[in-house]
Amino acid sequence: MWKYLLPGAAFLGLIVLFAFGLNPKRDIHELPSPLIGKPAPEFTLTDVLDKSRTVSNKALTGHVYVFNVWATWCSACREEHETLLKIASQHVVPILGLDWNDERSRAQLWLRELGDPYEAVGFDDKGRVAINWGVYGAPETYLVDRRGHILFKHIAPMTMGVWDREFLPRIAAARRGGA
Amino acid sequence: MSRGFAAMPAARAAALAASLFLTVAAHAAGDHGLLANPALQTRYEHITQQLRCLVCQNETIADSNAELAAELRGEVRQMLLAGKSDAAIYRFMKARYGEFVLYDPPLDAKTVFIWGAPFALLLVGAVVIYRIVRFRSRMPLDDDPSSGPPA
Numbered sequence: 433m434w435k436y437l438l439p440g441a442a443f444l445g446l447i448v449l450f451a452f453g454l455n456p457k458r459d460i461h462e463l464p465s466p467l468i469g470k471p472a473p474e475f476t477l478t479d480v481l482d483k484s485r486t487v488s489n490k491a492l493t494g495h496v497y498v499f500n501v502w503a504t505w506c507s508a509c510r511e512e513h514e515t516l517l518k519i520a521s522q523h524v525v526p527i528l529g530l531d532w533n534d535e536r537s538r539a540q541l542w543l544r545e546l547g548d549p550y551e552a553v554g555f556d557d558k559g560r561v562a563i564n565w566g567v568y569g570a571p572e573t574y575l576v577d578r579r580g581h582i583l584f585k586h587i588a589p590m591t592m593g594v595w596d597r598e599f600l601p602r603i604a605a606a607r608r609g610g611a
Numbered sequence: 612m613s614r615g616f617a618a619m620p621a622a623r624a625a626a627l628a629a630s631l632f633l634t635v636a637a638h639a640a641g642d643h644g645l646l647a648n649p650a651l652q653t654r655y656e657h658i659t660q661q662l663r664c665l666v667c668q669n670e671t672i673a674d675s676n677a678e679l680a681a682e683l684r685g686e687v688r689q690m691l692l693a694g695k696s697d698a699a700i701y702r703f704m705k706a707r708y709g710e711f712v713l714y715d716p717p718l719d720a721k722t723v724f725i726w727g728a729p730f731a732l733l734l735v736g737a738v739v740i741y742r743i744v745r746f747r748s749r750m751p752l753d754d755d756p757s758s759g760p761p762a
Contacts, residue, residue, distance in 0.1 A: 463665070463708070463709055463711050464709060465709065466705065466706060466707070466708070466709040466710075467706075467707070533678060533682075558682075559678075559679075559682045560686075562682075563682060563683065563686055563707060564707065565707070566707040566708050566709075568665035568666055568679055568708065569665075569666060569679075
């Protein structure tokens with residue numbers, strides 16, 4: 433009895449393991465952020481457009497907002513820019529930007545030429561703020577609730593599909609729940 | 612192999628050796644030169660060998676040329692200079708990038724399977740071998756006249 437049951441069970445176990453491990457839909461490079469559900473790291477940086485002004489996410493406490501990490505050296509960020517403009521035109525939530533490891537003049541040119549979907553953009557040339565947020569590649573887009581907790585993180589260019597599927601329902605839920 | 616090297620002009624060999632040495636020296640120096648305190652430098656080298664570069668996921672931040680790795684090395688450096696303990700630095704990295712950033716993940720509920728699997732498999736193998744040996748030892752010997760087909 434055992435002689436047949438045991439190898440059978442082991443074989444089934446392997447199938448389950450492989451179905452999970454070799455699933456082509458699973459992105460093996462994607463890492464779940466340990467910051468989901470935790471307070472978003474606070475920051476105060478200079479405004480990328482105006483050195484004399486500061487940008488801080490503290491100002492958005494009490495609001496649901498989107499936090500988008502980008503840079504002019506990042507080609508995928510250019511890819512998603514059109515989408516960000518479209519999202520901004522919906523006026524659902526403010527988009528706070530973080531210009532990561534960039535040159536100010538290039539970033540200014542980028543926003544002038546391609547359009548500016550952001551409420552404000554913090555200029556993180558040292559990359560310290562990005563490290564606190566656990567950023568490891570651009571573009572990354574976060575959703576933060578009214579209490580300032582991170583609800584969701586999307587790594588890869590933003591698309592309308594991701595926005596409709598992942599962000600809008602969470603934004604609606606966050607507003608309903610009063611969070 | 613050794614003949615090939617000997618045939619190389621001495622000047623060229625010297626240049627090659629020098630360039631190899633320079634690469635190593637530049638690498639060991641990190642991004643801002645060696646730390647003044649040798650004990651800190653040793654800890655710096657050890658810690659950066661224990662942290663995974665998130666961009667090129669099979670390299671340590673000590674080995675990686677990625678910009679993020681350089682920034683994280685800078686972060687480790689500053690935390691060491693600020694007197695932070697090794698544990699505090701690992702905690703800092705884990706809080707931001709998750710357990711994946713640690714090359715030597717701690718033993719806990721989530722990793723117990725990975726740590727335990729080799730021992731479990733060893734046990735399974737031992738049981739299989741024990742059973743095979745016992746089964747065979749009960750088999751009749753080949754030259755036993757009573758077991759074989761009649762000659």
